[in-house]
Amino acid sequence: MHRYFEVLDQPHGAKPRLEPGAPYTAVGEDGSGANRDTGGAALACPGGPRSQQPAELVFTGVGFRYPNAPADDPPALHDISLRVAPGETLAVVGATGSGKTTLASLAARLYDPTVGRITLDGVDMSAISRAEVRSMVAVAFDEPVLFSGTISDNVLMGAEADPGELDRALRATCADQFVDRLAEGRRTRVGENGMSLSGGQRQRIALARVMVRRPRVAVLDDPLSALDMRTEAQVQDALREVLASTTAVVIAHRPSTVLMADRVAVLAGGRVTAVGTHEELLHTSSAYRALMTPIEMTVGPGEGL
Ligand SMILES: Nc1ncnc2c1ncn2[C@@H]1O[C@H](COP(=O)(O)OP(=O)(O)OP(=O)(O)O)[C@@H](O)[C@H]1O
């Protein structure tokens, strides 16, 4: 009940942080008032023509502490400065617990940074309504949630897409392979009131969600982690297609996914410790080499399990 009321009590409007001396205009969830904040930029104009161009995503001195974290814990993210150019794909790698999912959550504005700022095309995200951020940034987490509804509802999630686009997204992510076998196909009900899907099946639905939205920024948290190698190879083409048309942050553990990126950032203990191309980092970063080297290559014959 506590959690339930906590959610219901959330204030509806966005909560822009005040920079000293910066002009302040409250921005409603509907984006009203946003144009004044963005200097009239086309960024936040609900109902108006919306640019489909890939956006620039910049983190400047970003730090983040989870609201429920004990006060003496180090912040989950510390002093992160990264620029992802329009159309660029940045892979983020790091050991478990290094802050990758936290970084993805901030890029999708599920949380606001505790310090520093994140901008989309030069506009502070905290000044853009959440609704507008949702329409620009699409996110796929490694353990995607299914909502009670049909497969189609779960892929579209309110996005305007014609049936052809839905078909294409299901095919490209190889989700059609299991959806077409269901008794009611894409009208099959899933989620709490329907059947559940496996982790790999849910990941393909999550990737299809990103595809149909044609976002200006895609944030993908380990999007292929639950797929077997054969399906992974097939879905990689879909991923490549998503990445080609948008700015992307891709969290990856597998070298095959990292290789799709233009540049890679290495996270350790909530900090960026190295940024560069895959080749550069292989030469300069021992942490990166360790992350990218399959375990069987670090264990001599007879030493393995
Ligand atoms: N909701 C939360 N509340 C409090 N602390 C959290 C929360 N989520 C993550 N953390 C903490 O923040 C740190 C970073 O976690 P995060 O999930 O970003 O790591 P990760 O790099 O994505 O790890 P993995 O590779 O296992 O997915 C960890 O110390 C974790 O315990």
Ligand SMILES: [Mg+2]
């Ligand atoms: Mg994670």
